Amino acid sequence: MRRTSFSDMSCSIARTLEQVGDWWTLLLVREAFFGTRRFGEFQSHLGIAPNVLTQRLQDLVQHGILEVTAASENGRALDYRLTDKGRDLFPIIVALAQWGDRHAPAPGGPPVVIVDRDLQRPIAPLQVRADDGRVLQARDVAVKLTRG
């Protein structure tokens, strides 16, 4: 990529990181994609301290990435679910997983793979594409000001 404006370009990435640029936050989002809904499940799956979990869930709800609903009629149990905004994090989660599979693998290779539910075959590596579908490398793109 060629430089146009650092302070401008930093916006979108920095703004994303302000909302999800925390280790625990992204692992919570990953759990939510796996179907985790309850406080206790998040806690046991991640081994996260309750006070940290409370804060991170609150942050995610405040950012509109998770929404809270009453899981039962008496309203005591709460469900945390991804909103549309949260579900749009899917490519980020996949990109992180695929890079880790390739460059920071567990000994013996990745223990699990993300598969297409229909074919049960591993999904394709994420690729950056042009508007017309051509696959692009970093050297093939530039950043462009949208307003003077």
Add this chain to the structure above:
Amino acid sequence: MRRTSFSDMSCSIARTLEQVGDWWTLLLVREAFFGTRRFGEFQSHLGIAPNVLTQRLQDLVQHGILEVTAASENGRALDYRLTDKGRDLFPIIVALAQWGDRHAPAPGGPPVVIVDRDLQRPIAPLQVRADDGRVLQARDVAVKLTRG
């Protein structure tokens, strides 16, 4: 995604985050994609404290994401460049930027867009795809153990 094994699945994402799951680290990688090479440039573009910058650059070199080369013959100036492993972070950077453009935009919309250098048109939104090219949503994938 359906759950297969949390502790297993956590590997790849958690392992990625161990290497790049730090706000400054990803912004340094972004800068490197923009063509930033020198310590002083990273510092002035990001407004990062020198001691923090030194540590983060060291971490990135240690993880094999950046490599250091002598920029001049006397060897005093050092260049930090992305390795192949570092360049493979491109989809992560694009995914973060696109999510931010959509869900955490600057007032008035994104000030810059990533364009295809040939067409000068905005690149396509990143899409997760099956092996046969079908576009997949989170609900269309599952995680599968690769070994018993």
